[in-house]
Amino acid sequence: MSIKTILHLLLIFSLGVIAQKTLAQSIRVEANFTPSSVSNTSRTVYKVVIHGTQQNPQGSLPQVPGLRISNNPQSLRSANFINGVPSVRVELNFQVQPQRTGNFTVPAWKVMIEGKSYQVPPATLQVLDPSQQEKQAHQDLRQAAFLELPFSRSYFFEGETIMTSLTLFIWDRLPVNRIENAPTKIGESFSSNNLGKWTAEKRNVSRNGKIYSTFTWPVALTAAMAGTKEISFTVNLRVRVNSRKNSPFSSPFFNDPFFGFGREESLTVELPRKSIEIKPLPSANRPSDYSGAIGNFRAQSSVDANQIEVGDPVRLNFSIEGKGNFAAIPAPILESNEEFKIGPPAFLFEGNEEIKSEGRQNFEFILTPQKAGNLKITPLNFSYFDPIQEKYSTIIGNEINLFVKPGEKWIEPPNQNESQNSMPSNIAMSTNDLFQTASDPGIWHSSLQPKSIESNYWFWTFQILPLSGTLAFGLLGWKRRNKFNEDFRIKKANLSRKLNENADHRDPTGFFRAFKDLTRMQISKKDKSRNTFAFSSDELITFIKEQKFDKNLIIEIEEMLRLGDGLEFAESSSQELDFKDLRRKVSEILKKLS
Known part of the structure; x- marks a missing residue:
């Protein structure tokens, strides 16, 4: 038995199993309009779906005043397995043309299926005029894709970094191919971090009775001036549309059952402008050393060694940890004095470098002690404004003691003349300690004159390399030109041969x-x-005229081209053509053009 026969038997067996299973399956009838809201100039589909059978129902569809419903429905049958359970259904699609605006309901009606009576449930259609339909489309569009930017408080302070998140909601039925770009801030009242790729993505998020996919970006906003400021963001999506009529920019596109199989268009999603109250920082009880820090912080100082020697550097690290506007916090002031020489601080932030709203900011100073003893490093205080408690706070720095040792002192060597004078005169110098130092004479040269650069081997090597490259490129260009000319010659010969063969035939x-x-x-x-x-022939004639050829030659070429076009499009007859004379004329024309 062949494989083809076995496959046929398996298919017949499977269909039999489905048929037997569906006999015991309960029949269920559904009805709806797709889309359920249209304008009076658009069409919709009244759809009746019968689950559990593939037999066409028998019945009479009731007529509804104000709706013209087709009497010839399109019938679709399907059979498949869902989670291992066979499922069959038949679907009837009736074309519907509204005749006026309003709400229309097809009442419940009876159908006969397999000798039994079943009830089709009622279905309602909303018909709007074009202006109402456009408003409805915009409302549906706002729910299909939108942005959210929540804020934790109703107002903020000038210079405060506002940490929030921007979330893009995309309805699962919206056929989005991709997010074109990161969200773009609208307005100059706030500075913001750069938004790149989203950092969080969720599926199956329920909102407004729909299922969405969400994409979230962390956002850090800072207002430089007090007052009521506005902020907004936009992002572009690439969506698939079937036609301009059904595009998302003029109709509720997601009601189109065939939406998503056409071209791409860009859809701009804009966050409605949000107004934010920005208050100025209070001037009462402001510390004298306050430098603009806003948030909630902790600060401490430390050194990498407690005992050193004079002249040895020591690192002093002043760290600020917490949440706030780290990007606006300057380094504390620490100046040199008679005890320490202090260099400029180095900056190191531990956290998200892009946002800088939470983490640890380190300021590292290099201190060099100038004298020995128990020295004290000037305490570093840090003042900030807490926007939650709406008051200033100051962190008093801890005092650091540093024990500095004097280190080793430089001892001057004795004077050589004094040492010689102190030696006894009767002691003779021993010649055994005397020795002669031999020096390496190096390479002997015949002349002290420096050699010219032309006698250097490397000079000629560097001269030959660019020359070789130039020759190589020249050779390649010559071969390329020859190849182009050869291809041109071969193509011309083939066309000439084809012209002669067509004349012979x-x-x-x-x-x-x-x-x-x-x-x-x-x-x-x-x-x-x-x-x-x-x-084309007309473009060819125009180009030849621009090249200022002989007028008689242009007339001959134009006559030949017009004659050829007339024969090709059946405007002239080829019965009386003298191909011998035509071949002669063509040969003369081509010689004059070359």
């Missing part, structure tokens, strides 16, 4: 096509920036 269409191609080849040398092979 008295084929006027092929003859004049070959002539037109040869003419295009000849004039292509006049202006290589233009593709003459794509010229």
Whole structure:
């Protein structure tokens, strides 16, 4: 038994199993309009779906005043397995044309299926005028894709970094191909971090009775001036549309059952402008050393060594940890004095460098002690404004003691003359300690004159390399030009052969096509920036006139091209053509063009 026969038997068996299973399956009837809201100039579909059978129902569809319903429904049958359970259904689609605005309901009606009576449930259609339909479309569009930017408080302070998140909601039925770009801030009242790729993505989020996918970006906003300020964001999506009529910019696109199989268009999603009250910082009880820090912080100081020697550097680290506007916090002031020489601080932030709203900011100073003893490093205080408690706070720095040792002192060597004078005169100098130092004479040269650069081997090597490259590129260019000329010659020879063969076989269409191609080849040398092979007859004649050829030659070419076009489009007859004379004329024209 062949494999094909076995597959046929398995298919018949499967269909039999489905048929037997569905006999015991309960029949269920559904009815709805798709879409359920249209304008009086649009059409919709009244759909009746019967689950559990594939037999066509018998019944009479009631007529509804104000709706013209087709009497010839489109019937669709399907059979498949859902979670291993066979499922069959039949679907009837009735085309509906509204005749006026209003709400219309197809009442419940009876159908006969497999000898039994079943009730089709009622279905309601909303018909709006075009202006109402457009408003409804915009409302539906706002629910299909929108942005949310929540704030934790109703007001903020000038210079405060506002941490929030921007979330894009995309309805699962919206056919989005991709998010074109990161959200863009609208307005100059706030500074913001750069929004790149989203940091959080969720599926199956329920909102407004729909299921959405969400994409979230962390946002850090800072207002530089007090007052009521506005903020908004936009983002572009690439969506698929079927036609301009059904595009998301003029109708409720997601009600189109065939939406999503056409071209792409850009859909702009804009956050409605949000007004935020920005208060100025209070001037009462403001510390004298306050430098603009807003948030909730902790601060401490530390050194990498408690005992050093004079001249040895020590690192002093002042760290601020918490939540706030780290990007606006300057380094504390610590100046040199008679005890320490202090260099400028180094900055190191531990946290999200892009947002800088939470983490640890380190300021590292290099201190060099100038004297020995128990020295004290000046305490570093830090003042900030707490926007939650709406008051200023100051962190008193801890005092750091540093024990500095004097280190080793430099001892001056004794004077050589004094040492010699102190030696006894009767002690003779021993010659055994005397020795002669031999020096390496190096390489002997015949002359002290420096050698010229031309006698250097590397000089000629560096001269030959660019020369070789120039020759190589020249050779490649020459070969390329020869190849182009050779291809041109071969193509011209093939067209000439084709022209002669068509003349011998008295084929006027092929003859004049070959002539037109040869003419295009000849004039292509006049202006290589233009593709003459794509010229039509009219464009070819116009181009030849621009090149200022002989007028008689232009007239001859135009006559030949017009004659060829007339024969090709059946405007002229080829019965009385003298191909011998035509071949002679073509040969003369091509010689004059070359």
